[in-house]
Amino acid sequence: MSSPPISRVRPGSLADLAGIRPGDQLLRIAGREPRDVIDVLFLQADACVPVTIAKADGTVEELVFEKHPDEDLGLEWDVATWDGIRLCNNNCFFCFLKGLPKGLRRTLYLKDDDYRLSFLHGNFVTLTNLREEDWERLAEQRLSPLHVSVHTTDPELRRRMLKNPEAPDIREQLRRLGSLGIQCHTQIVVCPGVNDGDQLRRSLGELLELHPTVLTVAVVPVGASPLLEERAAKRDGLPLEPPTREYARGIVALVRPFQREARRRFGRTVVQLADEYYLAAGEPVPGAAAYDGFPQYENGIGMVRCLLDGWYRLRARLRRRPLAMRYPRAVIVTGTLVAPVIAAVAEEFAALTGAALEVVPAPNRAFGERVNAAGLIHGRDYLAALEGHEAPLVLVPRTSLDYYGRYFLDSMDVGEFARHLGRPVAFVDSWADVLEAMTAGPRPPRRNAAANGIHWSVPEPAAPEAVVAR
Numbered sequence: 001m002s003s004p005p006i007s008r009v010r011p012g013s014l015a016d017l018a019g020i021r022p023g024d025q026l027l028r029i030a031g032r033e034p035r036d037v038i039d040v041l042f043l044q045a046d047a048c049v050p051v052t053i054a055k056a057d058g059t060v061e062e063l064v065f066e067k068h069p070d071e072d073l074g075l076e077w078d079v080a081t082w083d084g085i086r087l088c089n090n091n092c093f094f095c096f097l098k099g100l101p102k103g104l105r106r107t108l109y110l111k112d113d114d115y116r117l118s119f120l121h122g123n124f125v126t127l128t129n130l131r132e133e134d135w136e137r138l139a140e141q142r143l144s145p146l147h148v149s150v151h152t153t154d155p156e157l158r159r160r161m162l163k164n165p166e167a168p169d170i171r172e173q174l175r176r177l178g179s180l181g182i183q184c185h186t187q188i189v190v191c192p193g194v195n196d197g198d199q200l201r202r203s204l205g206e207l208l209e210l211h212p213t214v215l216t217v218a219v220v221p222v223g224a225s226p227l228l229e230e231r232a233a234k235r236d237g238l239p240l241e242p243p244t245r246e247y248a249r250g251i252v253a254l255v256r257p258f259q260r261e262a263r264r265r266f267g268r269t270v271v272q273l274a275d276e277y278y279l280a281a282g283e284p285v286p287g288a289a290a291y292d293g294f295p296q297y298e299n300g301i302g303m304v305r306c307l308l309d310g311w312y313r314l315r316a317r318l319r320r321r322p323l324a325m326r327y328p329r330a331v332i333v334t335g336t337l338v339a340p341v342i343a344a345v346a347e348e349f350a351a352l353t354g355a356a357l358e359v360v361p362a363p364n365r366a367f368g369e370r371v372n373a374a375g376l377i378h379g380r381d382y383l384a385a386l387e388g389h390e391a392p393l394v395l396v397p398r399t400s401l402d403y404y405g406r407y408f409l410d411s412m413d414v415g416e417f418a419r420h421l422g423r424p425v426a427f428v429d430s431w432a433d434v435l436e437a438m439t440a441g442p443r444p445p446r447r448n449a450a451a452n453g454i455h456w457s458v459p460e461p462a463a464p465e466a467v468v469a470r
Helices: 037-043 115-121 132-141 153-160 170-179 196-207 226-236 247-268 275-281 303-320 338-353 380-388 412-423 431-440
Strands: 027-028 049-054 060-066 074-078 146-149 184-190 213-219 272-273 329-335 356-362 394-397 424-427
Touching: 027 037, 027 153, 037 115, 132 356, 146 170, 153 247, 170 184, 184 196, 196 247, 213 275, 247 272, 247 275, 272 329, 303 338, 303 431, 329 338, 329 380, 338 356, 338 424, 338 431, 356 380, 380 412, 412 424, 424 431
Parallel strands: 146 184, 184 213, 213 272, 329 356, 329 394, 394 424
Antiparallel strands: 027 049, 049 060
């Protein structure tokens, strides 16, 4: 598989200084034909790197870069895997994609299970489709860390959950990765009555024994739309229900002894619990130190803690020096799960600044109201929630947009969204962003700092930054 044309050359980089331009093609690097961006990352990590470039005008250039081994060439591509994306060979009854409504952009229905995207972008994979040549590559290139969906360490139960009778024993696969020097962030999607209770205790205990190969274990609730709930109940007789307060408290209580054991043995929490469980249980989220540096943030773990700590830092600033507001009135629209937390902070914000800040929860009509995370709410659902709320500035979570900051899940673009409202819209990640929008006005949404979800987005042909070979 030959490489696609280079999408972008970072200004001032080695490649830029050597005259490589977008539209050129990388034919060979360090004597090998690269298969994907990972090969470029691996092969450029040397002090002397020969490359062969096919120019857009048809000429071929041979170049040699002499550099520090850690310095990258500055080449970027829209697509990371040049032979396509490895698809999932499982048929999980709880797969979120099975509950997607019709009419979304095609990339959202893609059931990827590609270990390369796990390394590059943090996508979770099951490892059930690894071939021996994949293990050879993992051994050579030490692609670490990977992100692995475990769900249960019981081999037979895992095969039933994945509906894949050929699924290998995940414990043996994790041990093999550990023997190669590869570490993993793992997750368990908890399905009530299936892999909770004693099964969850077993999984957590066995995964802790695999630390430090297993860096973290995320315990997250199953996310099911009404369509997926109906299918699971009818076909499998399984209730994919949201966690009640009682159930969530039971999960928090079950996990805590494993967290205490990990901190005692390893000085790390290791077992990380989804924010949704704490919020549903009515319990405070842990302090920042409990999140081991927030490696599972994009999995909904530690987001509330970061939101609160960001507010505490901003609150100290506002107490020292109040600021004049360009927009003294604004409305924040967000998911129903976190809306009460944001509303409590908004009251403090208003008391310190004199600004009027309204918080509006947006029910998820597309996926069903039990799917309550802001990142899964359609633009049209936000518009419906904002009807009758006329503040001159609208604040929307940045997580509601794709990687490039252009589209909601329903493919409504940010310009169309603002035109429907007829007023300025700011997409915010933090309370500092809220303050900036209200004092200086909104700015165009930035691209995500985290790379996961890139391949679900529509690439920007003009200036893509989807993958950076560094």
